Amino acid sequence: MNSVVNPVQQVDQAFYYIMGISVILLIFITVTMIYFAIRYRRSRNPDPADIRGNWKLELVWTLIPTLIALSMFLVGWNAYSGLRSTPKNALEINVLAQQFSWIFIYPDDNETETENELVVPLNKPIKLVITSIDALHSFFLPAFRVKVDAVPEMETYAWFFADRIGEFDIQCTEYCGTGHADMNAKLRIVSEEEYRTWLESQE
Amino acid sequence: MEQTKSFFETPAPPNFKGVLSWLITTDHKRIGLLYLYTITFWFILAVLLGLLIRTELMFIGPTLVEADGYNALFTLHGVIMIFLFIIPAIPAIFGNFILPIQIGAKDVFFPRLNLLSWYLYIIGGIFALVSLFGDGLADTGWTFYVPFSVGTQTNVSYAATAAFILGFSSMLTAINFITTIHRLRTGNMKWLQIPLFTWSLYATGWVQLLATPIISITLVLVVLERVLQTGMFDPSKGGDPILYQHLFWMYSHPAVYIMILPGMGVISEIIPVFSKKSIFGYKAIVFSSLAIAVAGSLVWAHHMYTSGMSDTAVFVFSLLTFVVAIPSAVKVFSWVSTMYKGSIWLGPPLVYAMCFVYLFSVGGLTGLVLASAGTNIHVHDTYFVVAHFHYVMFGGTGFAFFAGLHYWWPKFFGRMYNMKSAYISAGMITGGFLFHFTPMFVLGMQGMPRRYYDYLPQFEQGNFLAGFGAYVMVAGILLMFYNLLRSLKKGEVATSDPWGGVTLEWSISSPPSLHNFETEPQPPEYPYDFARVIGRLRGK
Structure with a gap:
């Protein structure tokens, strides 16, 4: 891969970090609670202490979670920064959201438009500049951990690194009315040559 | 004590009989029961709507309803559950009945205002019902996001009016409780002698009082926008739709602490009583309630990381959100430690309380995934969020509500329910719950958005499992209510103190008499001193 850091990995590492610690904490809490309920049941332990x-224990279990929480915040923020720092050489595509479909406008001379199909070349960072022409929508590309709202009269952006060939789902995640669930599109990542031929065939 | 008549036989004001003695009552216990009946009605209705949602989603494609019907279903389910069940349930039912008794008072400070709050609750409920008829069911989700909520042709104005009126009911109850706690504590009960359930309602009361006006104003603005096209949130007129989201969550995030704090208070009562051991870290629990109330009011925009607000705002709100996790963790550790070296009886209230601790912990820990900015982006507005807040709101507040019902039921009615049925229903509700909501975490991670009437084929298995769990859970809930109702006729007569509790409500008869106490009660030096109860147990 190029020198570009792929934010997908950073996001996934943040998931593993937070969820890993959470699972350990959850098991610890649950097992301790059930152990106490069995070990100190009334028939076995009639005399409670x-x-x-x-205060020492209480101080410890306030400070340690504070440190854990701060570390999670930093890991999460780091991943978020990756999602927000678009590389300079990114290919910029405009996205228009409307009830209930996605319009993609490409930066070629013909300003090629497609509906519900986004085609991009392999090994390129792609910047999406997003807006809406009616209600709020939200552009969600799960495979690349990308999501941003489409707001009327305002431009938002997201980017991803097209690092593998294939077809990926795009869904609307801000409730927008009757057809919200059908507001799906496909992302198609193709080779550089295929992208060019495709763009030319779109006249 | 047995000779004094219970409040069921002595209406207040006197000389009224039958239904009227309830409809104009100023007795905090009767008002608590009025809330119990009406809130349970709405709860069961919203549970059944939720079941319709799950049934629709069990199979791909249209199953029961069309898309518009589905959108109305989840809107109604959300509006009813939030505004008519979770927010009022614990404060209005248990708070009204138990809070004055716990501090040794005869009633709340403003008994008539208390009745007015109930009527506002009923009027709000009627508006919610009215919105079911006419031009079409509201279809905006409980969040009423603009500009969609301004443009849609459905009954949004009625639904918003309902939420507006319910807000007043909530605020008046809060004023009443805060004043009662300040002014009506018996004899020399000091602040750090107040039981934890009452403390939690005190913290909740301030949040209700300070945050609810924001949603009231916001809903008025939405209705003005619909009726007069004021343009406050309309970008084509220079307004800002993201402003609406800030205003909405400025109330609605503190509101989740309005929902969970009283539940935490219930759990803080039950675990010591069934462990026969003092709560671990009384002061830490009191201060964590207050800390949650303060810090929880400053984190609203963590619902908006993808909204287009600035990255600086994301940084600040993510950091503050992690801060608010800490007092909740302190509470969980304190509850578990309370059981250490206790003498534990796994009565139904404790079973519910332990399920609460587990489910609330899952809800809280998955909240960390959502608080973290980078991971939030992927799971925001997906089923991960749906699973998270059902774990907190249902696994948390809902289970605390069930725990409280089983804990205080004998005090309310003087009857004991069937233990075996109580255990079976608790098992069904918890088992069903896990099947119901756990697959949603996976669905969310896989990328299934929420509020979807239909979905891509890869999501079918998880949705089927969730639907299956929902049926088990709802069957358990119905069995639980049946068991409780049955106890009114067939249940054994309960003693004044069936669990061996130490707070003042267990020192008076079940059900209590009209003025609660025959003589001015003496609060115990320390609210969770079990020495006397243990002595009594040994005596047996």
């Missing part, structure tokens, strides 16, 4: 707190 009178413990009302322990």
Whole structure:
């Protein structure tokens, strides 16, 4: 791969980091709770202790989660920064959202337009400049961890690195009315040559 | 004590009988029960709407309804669950009934205002019903996002009016509780002698009072936008749709703490009583409730990372959101530690409370995935979010509500329900819940958006499982209510203190008399001192 850092990996690492720690914490809490319920059941432990707190322990379990939370914040922020820093050489495509379809406008001389099909060349960073012509919509490309709202009279953006050939789902994730669930499109990543021939055939 | 008549036999104001003695009552216990009946009605209705949603989604393509019908279904399910069930449920039912007793008072500070709150709740509910008829069911989701909510032809104005009126009911109840806690505590009950359930309602009350006006104003602006085209949120007239989202979440995020804090209060009561051991870290729980109330009011825009707001805002709100996770973690650790070296009886309320701790922890920990900016982008507005908030709101508040029902039921009615049925229904609800909502985490990670009437083929298996779980869960809920209702006729007569509790409500008869206490009660030095109860147990 090129020198460009692929944000997909950073996002996935953030997922693994946060979810991994969460699963450990969850197992710890649950097992301890069930163990106590069995070990200290009334038939076995008729005489409860009178413990009302322990400030040292309470301090520890306030500070440690604070540190864990801050580390998660940083990992998450780092991944987010990757999603927001578009490389300079990105191919810019305009996206228009409307009830209930996606229009893609390419930067060639003919300003080629497609509906519900986005075709891009392999190994290129792609910048999408997004707006809406009616209600709010949201452009969601799960395979590349990309999502951004389409807002009328305002431009938002997202980018991804087209690092593999294939077809990927695009869905609308901001509720927009009757056809919201049908507002799907396909992303098609093709080789550089195929992209050129395709663009020319679109006249 | 057994000779005094219960509040069921002594209406307040006196001399009224039958239905009228309930409809004009100023007795906080009767008002609590009025809420119990009406809130349960809405809860069951919204549960059944939810079941229709899940049935529709079990199979790909249209199953029961068309797209518009589906959109109305999830809107109604959300509006009813949020505004007519989760927000009022614990404060209005248990708060009304138990809060004055826990602080040794005869009633709330403003009994008539209390009744007015119930009537506002009913009027709000009627508006929600009216919105079901006429030009079409509201179809905006409970979030009423502009510009869609301004343009759609459906009954959005009625639904918004309903939420507006319900907001007033909520605020008046909050004023009442805050004043009651300040002014009516018995004898010399100091602030750090107040039971934790009452503390949680105190923290909740301030959030309700300060945050609810924002949603009221916002809903008025939406209606003005619809009727007069004011353009506040319309970009073509210089307005800003993202402003609406800020205003909406400025209330609606604090509102999730309005929903969960009272639930945490219920759990903080039940775990010590069934462990026969003091709550671990009373002060830490009190201060974490207040910390959640304050910090929870400053994190609203974490619902908006993808909205197009600035990256600086994303940074700030993500950081603050992680901060608010900490007091919740402190509470969970305190609950689990309370059980350490206790003498634990797994009664139905504790079973629900332990399920609460597990489900709420899952909900809270998946909240970290959503708080983190980079991961949020992928799962925002997908089924991951749906699963997350059902774990917190249903697994959390809903289970706390069930726990509270089983805990205070004998105090309300003086009858004990069937234990075996209570365990079976708790098992069905929890098992069904896990099948119902766990697949949604996976669906969300795979990229299935929420509010989808239909979906891509790869999502069918998860949706089928979720639907299956939903049926088990709903059957459990119906069994639970049947078991509780049945106890009114067939249940054993409950003693004044069936669980061995130490807060003041367990020192008076079940059901309580009109003025709760025959003599001025003495609050215990420390609210969770079980020495006397343990002595009594040993005596047996």
